[in-house]
Amino acid sequence: MASAAREVLTLQLGHFAGFVGAHWWNQQDAALGRLAGTKELSGELCPDVLYRAGQTLHGQETYTPRLILMDLKGSLNSLKQEGGLYQDKHLDAAIAWQGKLTTHKEELQAKNPFLQNLLSAEGVMSSDGVWRVHTFPNGKGLPPLTKAFLPTPKSLIPPEGSIKVWSDFLHVQLHPRSICIIQKYNHDGEAGRLEGFGQGESLLREPTYLEELEDRLHFYVEECDYLQGFQILCDLHDGFSGLGAKATELLQDEYAGRGILTWGLLPGPYTLGEPQKNFYRLFNTALGLVNMAAHSSFVCPLSLGGGLGLRPEPPVTFPHLRYDVTLPYHSSALLATVLDTITVPYRLCSSPLSMVHLADMLSFSGRKVVTAGASIPFPVAPGHSLPDTLAQFGGTIPWTPVSACGEPSGTRCFVQSVVLRGVDKTRQTSQFSPGTSPNSPLHACTSGEEVLAQYLQQLQPGVLSSSQLLLSPCRVVPPYPRFFSSRLNQQVETIPVLATLCSSSLLHRALGRLAGELANLDLRRWASFLAAGVEQDDMEETIQELHNLAQCYQDGDSLIN
Numbered sequence: 001m002a003s004a005a006r007e008v009l010t011l012q013l014g015h016f017a018g019f020v021g022a023h024w025w026n027q028q029d030a031a032l033g034r035l036a037g038t039k040e041l042s043g044e045l046c047p048d049v050l051y052r053a054g055q056t057l058h059g060q061e062t063y064t065p066r067l068i069l070m071d072l073k074g075s076l077n078s079l080k081q082e083g084g085l086y087q088d089k090h091l092d093a094a095i096a097w098q099g100k101l102t103t104h105k106e107e108l109q110a111k112n113p114f115l116q117n118l119l120s121a122e123g124v125m126s127s128d129g130v131w132r133v134h135t136f137p138n139g140k141g142l143p144p145l146t147k148a149f150l151p152t153p154k155s156l157i158p159p160e161g162s163i164k165v166w167s168d169f170l171h172v173q174l175h176p177r178s179i180c181i182i183q184k185y186n187h188d189g190e191a192g193r194l195e196g197f198g199q200g201e202s203l204l205r206e207p208t209y210l211e212e213l214e215d216r217l218h219f220y221v222e223e224c225d226y227l228q229g230f231q232i233l234c235d236l237h238d239g240f241s242g243l244g245a246k247a248t249e250l251l252q253d254e255y256a257g258r259g260i261l262t263w264g265l266l267p268g269p270y271t272l273g274e275p276q277k278n279f280y281r282l283f284n285t286a287l288g289l290v291n292m293a294a295h296s297s298f299v300c301p302l303s304l305g306g307g308l309g310l311r312p313e314p315p316v317t318f319p320h321l322r323y324d325v326t327l328p329y330h331s332s333a334l335l336a337t338v339l340d341t342i343t344v345p346y347r348l349c350s351s352p353l354s355m356v357h358l359a360d361m362l363s364f365s366g367r368k369v370v371t372a373g374a375s376i377p378f379p380v381a382p383g384h385s386l387p388d389t390l391a392q393f394g395g396t397i398p399w400t401p402v403s404a405c406g407e408p409s410g411t412r413c414f415v416q417s418v419v420l421r422g423v424d425k426t427r428q429t430s431q432f433s434p435g436t437s438p439n440s441p442l443h444a445c446t447s448g449e450e451v452l453a454q455y456l457q458q459l460q461p462g463v464l465s466s467s468q469l470l471l472s473p474c475r476v477v478p479p480y481p482r483f484f485s486s487r488l489n490q491q492v493e494t495i496p497v498l499a500t501l502c503s504s505s506l507l508h509r510a511l512g513r514l515a516g517e518l519a520n521l522d523l524r525r526w527a528s529f530l531a532a533g534v535e536q537d538d539m540e541e542t543i544q545e546l547h548n549l550a551q552c553y554q555d556g557d558s559l560i561n
Contacts, residue, residue, distance in 0.1 A: 004225065004226065005046050005048035005049050005225075005226070006049060006226045006227075006228040006346070006352065006354065007048070007049060007052075007066060007224040007225070007226060007227050007228065008049050008050055008066065008227075008228060008229060008230065008231055008346070008347075008355070009066050009067075009068070009217070009220050009221065009224075009227065009229075009230050009231075010050065010065065010066060010067045010068070010230070010231050010232075010233070011067075011068050011069075011070075011230060011231075011232045011233070011234075011247060012067065012068070012069040012070070012071075012233045012234075013070050013232065013233065013234040013235065013240045013243055013244050013247065014070075014071065014233075014234060014235025014238065014240035014243075014244075014265070015071055015072065015075055015165070015166065015187060015235065016235050016237075016265050016266075016267045016328060016332065017233040017234055017235050017240070017265050018069065018071050018075065018165070018166035018167075019166040019328045019329065019332035020233055020265055020302075020332040020335050020336050020339070021067075021069065021166070021233055021336075022166040022167070022169055022170040022172075022332070023169075023332055023333045023335075023336035023337075023480065024233075024336040024339055024340060025065055025067075025170065025172040026169070026170065026171060026172060026479060026480070027336060027337070027340050027474065027475050027476075027480070028047065028050060028051070028065070028172075028340075029171070029172045030475035030477050031045070031047075031472070031475050032047055032051075032063075043349050043350065044348065044349060044350075044470050044471065044472050045344065045347050045348060045349065045470075045472065046347060046348065046349040046352075047063075049228075049346070049347045050065060050066060050347070051063050051064065051065055051066060052064060052065075052066045052175070052220070052223065054175065062173070062175075064172075064173060064174055064175040064178070065172060065174065065175070065178065066220055067174065067175070067178045068177075068178060068180065068213070068216045068217070068220070069174075069178050069179050069180065070180045070181075070182060070213075070240075070243065071179075071181060071182070071187065072181070072182050072185045072186060072187040072194060073181055073182065073183050073184075073185065073186050073187060074186055074187035074188050074189075075165050075166070075167070075181070075187040076165070076167050076179070076181065077164065077165050077167050077168060079167035079170065079179075081179045081181055158478070158479045163327075163329040165187070166328075166332075169329070169479040171479065177216050177219050177220070178216075180209075180212055180213065180216065182194070182203065182209065184203070185199075185239075193238075193239075194238060194239035194240065195238055195239055195280055195532070196238075196239050196242070196280060196283070196284065196528075196529050196532035196533070196534065197239060197241050197242035197245070197283065197284050197287040197288065197532075197533075197534055198239075198242060198529075198530075198532040198533020198534040199239040199242060199532045199533060200238075200239035200240050200241060200242030200243035200244070200245075200246075201242035201243065201245060201246050201533060202242070202533050203242075203243050203246075204243060204246035204247065204250065205246070210250075213247070213250070214250075217251075217254070221255070227255075227258060228258065228259055228346060228354050228355050228356070229255075229258040229259025229260060229261065229297070229354075229355040229356065230251055230255070230258065230259070230260050230261070231261045231262075231263070231343065231355075232244060232247065232248065232260065232261070232262045232263065232292075232296070233263050233265060233339075234247075234262060234263070234264055234265065234288070234292070235264075235265055235266075236264040236265060236266050236284060236285045236288045236289070236301065237266050237267065237280075237281045237284055237285060238280070238281075238284055239284070239532075241264075241284040241285065241287060241288030241291075241292075242284070242287070242288070242291075242533075244262065244264075244288060244292055245287070245288060245291035245292050245295070248260055248262060248291075248292050248295035248296050249291075249295045251295070252295045252296075257356075258355075258356070259297050259346075259354065259355025259356045259358070259359055260295065260296040260297050261296065261297055261298060261300075261343075261355055261358075261359060262292045262296040262298070262299040262300070263299075263300055263302055263339065264285075264288060264289060264292065264299055264300065264301045264302065265301075265302050265303070265335065266281075266285065266301065266302070266303035266305055266308075266404060267303070267305065267328055267331060267332075268303050268304050268305015268306060268315055268325055268331065268404075269305045269306060269312060269313075269315050269325055269326065270305065270312060271312065276526075276528075278310055279310070279521070279526055279529070280526075280529060282308075282309065282310055282514075282517065282518065283518075283526070283529055283534070283539070285301075285308055285514070286514055286515075286518055286542050286543075286546060287534065287538070287539075287542050289301065289369065289511075289514075289546075290542050290545045290546060290549070293368040293369055293549065294368075294545075296368065297355065297356065297359030297360075297363065297368075298359050298362055298363040298368050298369065298370050299368060299369055299370075300369070300370045300371065300372055300403065300501065301369075301371070301403045301404055301405065302335050302338065302339075302372060302402055302403060303335075303402065303403065303404040304316040304325050304331045304334060304335070304402060305325065305331075305404055306404060307404050307405075307406070308404050308405065308510060308513075308514050309513060309514060309517045310517055313404075316400055316401070316402055317400070318334075318375075318376050318400060319379070319485075320376075320377055320379065320484060320485045320487060320488055321334075321376065321483055321484060321485060322483050322484070322485055323481065323483040324483070329481060330481050330483060333480055333481050334374075334376060334402075335402070337374070337376055337474050337476070337497060338372055338374045338376070338402055338497075338499050340474055340497075341374065341419050341421060341474065341497045341498075341499035342372055342374075342417070342419060342499045342500070342501050344419045344421065344468055344470060345358050345417060345419070345466070345468055346358055348468070353466065358417060358466075358501075361415060361417070361464070361466060362415055362416075362417065362501060362502075362503050363503065364415070364503075365552055366549070366552040367414070367503045367507070367552045367553060368549070369507055369511065369549060370501050370502060370503050370507075371401065371403035371405050371501070371502050371503075371504065371506060371507065372401075372402050372403050372499065372500065372501055372502070373397070373399035373400055373401045373402060373403075373408075373499065373500045373502065374399050374400060374402055374497065374498065374499040374500070375398055375399045375400065375497065375498040375499075376495065376497055377422075377488070377495035377496055377497060378398075378420065378422065378423070378495075378496040378497055378498040380423055380427060380496055384427070385427050385428070385429065385430045385431070385443075386423050386427055386428045386429070386448055386451050386452075387429065387430045387439075387440065387442035387443045387445065387451055388430070388443075390442060390451070390452075390455045391439070391440055391442055391443075395459065397459065398498060399498055399499065399500055405506055405507060405509075405510035406506060406509065406510055408502075408504060408506050411504050411505045411506040411508075411509070412504060412505045412555050413460050413463045413502050413503070413504040413505075414463070414464070414503045414504060414505075414553075414555070415463065415464040415465070415502070415503050416456075416460075416463060416464075416465050416466070416500050416501060416502040416503070416504075417465075417466045417467075417468075417500065417501045417502075418452070418456060418465060418466070418467045418468070418498070418499075418500045419467070419468045419469075419470070419497075419498070419499050419500070420452055420467070420468070420469050420470070420496070420497075420498045421468075421469075421470035421471075421472060421473055421474065421496060421497055422470070422471075422472065422473025422474060422494060422495060422496030422497060423448065423469070423471075423496055424471070425448070425471060428447070428448025428451060428469070429445060429446060429447065429448060429451060430442075430443035430444075430445075441454060441458075442454060442455055442458075448469045449467070449469050452467045452469050453465070453467050473494035473495055473496050473497070474494065474495050474496075474497045475493065475494055476492060476493060476494065476495055477493045503553070504553065505553050505554065505555045506553070507549075507550065507553040508550050508551070508552075508553035508554045508555075509550075510550075511546050511547075511549050511550035511553070512546075512547065512550040514546055515543050515546035515547050515550065518539065518542070518543050518546070519543050523536055523539055524536075
């Protein structure tokens with residue numbers, strides 16, 4: 001029996017977080033459209049965990065993300081800050097002042113052709129200024145904004161050169177309380193940038209932005225029946241790391257006992273030709289990790305750029321993808337797919353694992369930083385079963401690290417949460433004739449869940465593993481990038497994905513190296529960073545805290561190769 005939804009409030013802090021979030025919400029919306037036309041998969045994930053039902057002033061039902069999004073001036077392009085669902089042009093006349101008015105109207109940028117075509121396919125703006133959405137007759141009572149995704153014409157695939165900001169490909173309608181623009185800093189240009197941790201931290205010391213965030217938090221939290229916690233997508237490389245640190249501190253103070261899962265996002269790659277930008281990135285990342293770990297249930301860095309330190313590392317590669325790591329539109333899509341999979345445990349309809357329990361399992365003994373890995377797509381070959389596929393990996397870990405902490409070879413995993421989704425029921429176990437012996441213990445398993453659990457035990461004996469197996473795959477319909485290799489159909493709409501969260505001794509090495517790099521720098525050379533609100537004592541304390549965190553992961557026993 002399915003339990004009542006245990007709501008989650010999402011915070012997106014920063015521009016790269018906006019890219020990841022746009023893909024994330026597009027994938028959620030695509031899954032909602034899929035559910036509108038199917039029965040067999042509708043019981044796996046509960047959309048009410050992430051979405052809220054509402055109603056416009058005209059009585060139209062809505063279903064929008066439970067989301068607070070913060071970004072800088074100039075990041076929205078044609079997207080209105082108040083969204084397009086609840087607008088009412090007649091309300092503009094309701095002004096108490098009866099004297100002379102002078103109106104200064106900023107000219108909106110034109111929507112790119114992709115969004116124009118997509119909106120034409122989904123609805124129309126009526127003459128009375130109300131957005132009328134084309135509904136899908138599903139008979140299940142899903143809100144009108146739930147759409148079915150049919151084969152997509154090329155006009156609905158965004159040209160990659162047209163994607164400048166995340167709002168260029170977000171096609172999910174947002175609530176007016178979702179978007180908060182920080183007018184103090186610019187998204188583009190050389191001046192007025194939010195570059196340093198101290199700048200971001202000081203924003204939430206200003207009554208204007210603190211009160212605005214608190215007001216939005218109260219709006220969403222007070223309408224929840226059972227709020228299980230907050231998931232925070234936060235840029236680590238710039239000043240949003242400081243804003244994220246203050247936001248997690250605020251949440252910990254006001255909502256004690258709720259889960260606070262922080263995903264620290266780093267775009268990649270970077271080059272040695274921009275020393276100030278690279279040093280700021282190092283400082284912001286270190287300060288963000290330490291401070292957000294202190295106030296979160298756990299923090300997980302996510303990046304395809306290769307490494308956390310100053311030395312450039314090769315970007316992450318996936319065998320069946322041909323993506324461009326320099327394009328935020330590409331790299332953010334993959335990180336959103338990772339998030340869509342590793343967050344499954346607390347979004348299940350049946351027997352979900354709460355955010356708090358997931359965090360408690362992964363972050364025991366002060367291990368507040370975890371890493372992620374993924375196989376995108378998970379390579380189940382035609383005619384092969386899940387036992388066949390897993391057996392082919394042998395003793396090799398079947399996922400690719402996506403936390404910029406290095407390769408896990410020679411390190412020990414303490415505990416992990418693994419999710420595999422999108423493997424058809426008929427292929428989850430091996431079919432063999434009566435009287436014949438199975439090829440391996442995996443082939444003798446009688447359920448897909450048993451196959452996955454036994455495989456993880458064979459791969460990493462003695463490791464505490466929580467595993468989930470879902471039928472529903474990840475949706476990758478446009479505007480998801482078409483970067484699949486020639487082995488896959490470029491029109492593919494769903495893919496199987498394997499993803500994991502892990503606490504391991506890898507972090508002893510990664511956090512220790514990060515602390516070492518900071519300790520070797522002469523901070524006096526970067527007075528501009530310290531002038532933005534960070535004291536030298538703060539940096540020295542951060543180095544010590546990184547060493548302390550690293551010690552939590554020190555363990556030389558039971559190494560895996």
